[in-house]
Amino acid sequence: MDEWRERRRGPAHWWHHGPAGWRREGDGSDGPPPGRLPWRTTVAVTVLVLVGSNFAAHAQPHREPLDGYARLLLLAACALLLWRQRHPVPVVFGTAVLALGYLAAGYPYGPVFAAVAVACFSAVVAGHRRSAWAAVGLLWGGHLLISLWLYRVLPPPGDQGAGAGQELVAATWVLIILSVAELVRLRREQWARERADRAQAGRRRADAERLRIARELHDVLAHSISVINVQAGVGLALLDSDPEQARAALTTIKAASKEALGEVRQVLDTLRAPGDAPRAPAPGLGRLPELVEQAAGAGLEVTVLGEPPGLPPGADLAAFRIVQEALTNVVRHSGSRQARVRLEHGGGELRLRIDDDGPATGADAGGSGNGLAGMRERAAALGGTIEAGPRADGGFQVLAVLPLNDREGR
Template sequence: MEEQRTPRSPAWGGPPPWWRHGPPGSNRWDGGEPRAHWPWRSTLLLTVFVFIGSHFAAQSQQGDRASLDFFALSLLLVGSGLLLWRQRQPVLVAFGTAAAATVYLGAGYPYGPVFLTVAVGCFSAVVAGHRRAAWMAVGMLWAGHVLVAHWLYRWLPPSGDKAPSWGQEIIIATWIVAIVALAELVRVRREQWARDRAERAQAAARRADEERLRIARELHDVLAHSISVINVQAGVGLALLDSDPEQARTALTTIKAASKEALGEVRQVLDTLRAPGEAPRAPAPGLDRLSELVEQAAGAGLTVEVEGGAPKLPPGADLAAFRIVQEALTNVVRHSGSRHARVRLAHAEGALRLWIDDDGPATGADAGGSGNGLVGMRERAAALGGTIEAGPRDDGGFRVLAVLPMRAKEEDR
């Protein structure tokens, strides 16, 4: 099995996070690794520029520096040609170009575009995350130049050469620092691009997950209530089919109405997925349809008393309140032996309070529920900044208490 390696920090030696997966805009192999191109055209242009620039530099420095010969041209070709590997072997290229330039200057050849090959090689190494290697390469070049220019010049060509001023060394060092600093700036900027892109992708995935959860919750609430009513009425119809056909007919009528309503609401939810942008659909249900829930519960044999009036709520809070009451009544139908429930509404201090009570006892019956009802209610309330408390009462019944803010969260910002 291939050894698993822990990625190194990009602080000094390791590649930055984006390098394994490619910098912004880079192409990739199908396997996920970044695809390193062979930069033929840019390398060729740089090589031509270095040769032509070095030729003019040799003419302007004639008499002060050694003339270009085959060895000098070979060193220029090696330094420029190494840049072809700068995306695949950035460390090797950084040290190779620095070494070629050091030998070139040590041999007394003219100053000029030879520094460009080192700049490009070290720039590529820094951008690839190999900062230590880039700094060491330019440091080696500068140290080699100081050694040759101020000590070994007596024994190296051209003859009669003199030591340059230290001001010239400071200028060279300044250019080196500027090049590496520019490379560092590009590296930091690319890492920032990669982080921003990753954050945008995570945000998009999070929004998709939240939307899937919302749709699943909506479908659950719609189907659970209707199917519970259908389940109860189907049992009534089967029990009375022979002894009381008229009552069985009433049960079947209730099943038809409940299934039609469920199909309509499911179609409304699915329309939001099929249509691009804002899907045209009917208004979302709210507490103004509380009477419909009471009628549906009555069809399932549950008497519901409603106390208090519904205040004006934002659409999101209105829908959440409706679904919470719907799910609570569905749970009474499924799991309670009581055939009586109470819904009480009150609002104060910017919050709506909903109490849904039944007298129990719990029967343990399950009308095909998924067990996600209370979870869905809590998620709806939490999404609005509210709370849900659900549990048995001291007298043996069961209570659901929902507290929902009457202002949308975005209005508070």
């Protein structure tokens, strides 16, 4: 039904803001018309024009006196202002033509130009600059013709042409009106750009936060579920032949799942209201012994060489997650049951190297394939690098280089 209505009114839709050549410049769209008519300002302008024209008529006795036709022209010009926000282009041209007809009839000069000024201002602010300039140019050009040449044949009888000074004053007022309208338009466009920039920055921050949370969840779940998967396989294989070993596997599964739930809860805490403190500190390299113990539960013997330096919270978390993801990949993809983690620091950087002797199993471990990408994103966010690839002897190596300075605080 809505589509049928839109098609039905389509041919006349241009009247909202003029035909295609009159449409708003800059974005190519007309924009939705305001819902309410500007009654108050229109009534104020109408009172100003009618009262001011009466005073002008007393001061210009040589012009035609105000009669019913003059007041009708003035009222029509002011009444058009009610639609200056919905139809700015037709209104600015309509007020210009009515003002020109008023002057051609020989009626007194006065506030009739106020209606044209208001219509011009609204058209320029709405983005219809060329239409406003064209309408004001039409009025000024017509006034030149009347005051310099046509005054001889138009009322009032015996009228004299205007001098260059009068026309210069009229041109100055035209330029002032257009300049003020342009300034207001530019300021509104600047406000609109600032609002758009703020909205875009907010979207970027939201995207970055979603990516961070997704990366955290991936690292937490990938490691824990890999341990659970390995131990579940061991438990199933030994359930009948070695119940005690199966019980140990189930105990490891329970501990790994509890650890995973705690870290997932900690990650999800960041989605709470701003200002709430996290329930637990973020993990760091100080928890490497726990990570080694979890890996041992999955059947992986990990040797740690070197002592972790003091790191800022963001770098400490990134280093921990990189080691965690690298060991998870060893559990998933390597046939080796031994891995080495070497920590070296100096020269303002931390070097993390995680090795296993391989070979790759080639089996589908059920991962998402985002582990290496997540490690690289973490390192890049701190200004570091990640190199990962097979070694010449058949093993696999992950080398992370992270700066020791706190980029988060800068």
